[in-house]
Amino acid sequence: MIRILVGARMALSLVPALATVLGLSLATLASGQEAYPTRPITIVVPVGAGGSTDSLARALAEHMGRKLGQPVLIENRPGAGATLGAAQMVSTKPDGYTLTMVPLGVFRMPYLSKVQYDPMKDLTYIASVSNFTYAIAVPAESKWKDLAQLIADVKASPDRFSYAGSALYTSNHLLMAELGRVAGLKWTFVPYKGDAEAITALLGGHVQIVSATTTVLPFVESGKVRVLAVGGAEPSPYFLGVPTLKQLGYNVEMLSPLGIGGPAGLPAAVVTKLDRTIREIVEDPAFAKQANQLGMELAYRDHRAYTAWTQATFVAEKTIIKRLAGE
CATH class of the missing domain: 3.40.190.150 (Bordetella uptake gene, domain 1)
Known part of the structure; x- marks a missing residue:
């Protein structure tokens, strides 16, 4: 057994420090918590x-x-x-x-x-x-230069146009469904397993429009796809100069x-x-x-x-x- 002996004066000088340590220890025990985190x-x-x-x-x-x-x-x-x-x-x-x-x-x-x-x-x-940023895009060679032109054509020919997205009830789908409701459009949703397949369908001419995340960005940069609008609360830094749906007058936002x-x-x-x-x-x-x-x-x-x-x-x-x- 090791004993440490201290003089009376030193012992008195240690009292405040010991009280502080004991106070902290008791507080920790009382709360039942350790300093977080102590493990992975x-x-x-x-x-x-x-x-x-x-x-x-x-x-x-x-x-x-x-x-x-x-x-x-x-x-x-x-x-x-x-x-x-x-x-x-x-x-x-x-x-x-x-x-x-x-x-x-x-x-x-x-x-x-x-x-x-x-x-x-x-x-x-x-x-x-x-x-996630959701973009509404069309083939770059299409005649639609802005969303107003696309919506005008969809209104003029109900049920003729279709859009691709990744699976039923995903945000890609709901963004377009809400836009269709607000703008009074009749178009058809074609679900795919993901953005990549949906974009392939767009480029292959199987659909006229796609709703996708920034997965579409490389195709925009390569000049194959044009983005007409984004569904966020603010313009996206990934699609410079592209307006939000709300900026275009459609009360639709998909965060x-x-x-x-x-x-x-x-x-x-x-x-x-x-x-x-x-x-x-x-x-x-x-x-x-x-x-x-x-x-x-x-x-x-x-x-x-x-x-x-x-x-x-x-x-x-x-x-x-x-x-x-x-x-």
Whole structure:
């Protein structure tokens, strides 16, 4: 046994320091929390590996790991309309060590099929990271130089024109369905497995119009495709000079943010730390460069703003889906 003896004066001088240490220890024990994080964090990505969403998640995880001082791992769980991450949060311990990427489908799928989660009760929304840009495009050799010309022709010949997009009830589809409703158009949606197939159909003359993400950008740059409008709240930096639908007088906006969420009941201190970390990463030029290379627009919303957006979006999705299903 090793004993350390100190003089009375030294012992008295240590009393304040010991009290501080004991106070902190007792506070930590009382809260039941350690300094977060003390071990690796996992982010569930509800899509397959290799795509732009997965690549963005991996870049985010790399930056988070450096800032938080712990590895941040990616677990891909594709399927069920990209909702398996949200479903996993139902049975996940709310300690901040298992999170999920949250795509728009989390708020749409409950109106399309039975899901194993309630988006308003089972998740904590930490922050949004990026946003998909949806473009309405036509072949470059077509006669349509702007959206007004295209809409005039569609109105003049109901049911003659068709547009391609990636699968039924995706944002590509809903953007065009809403435009058709607002503008009074009768056109046909032709679903494909993804943007690449939809663009191929456009270039092959199988459809006259395509609704796609920035996947279409290389074809714009090569002079094969012309973008007439974008569906975001603001003009896209990827399609310079192209107006939004709202700027053209059509009250249609299709936002599709990607955010980070966790299980319900996530401690406020954990949410705050993760939110602050994500904000710092989004503001980092190195991360912005990576996102730009993936064709992803950064769109940060803090915990409160993102939570409010999810609540409003869940209500709006019900209206859109019910209206579309009734047509």
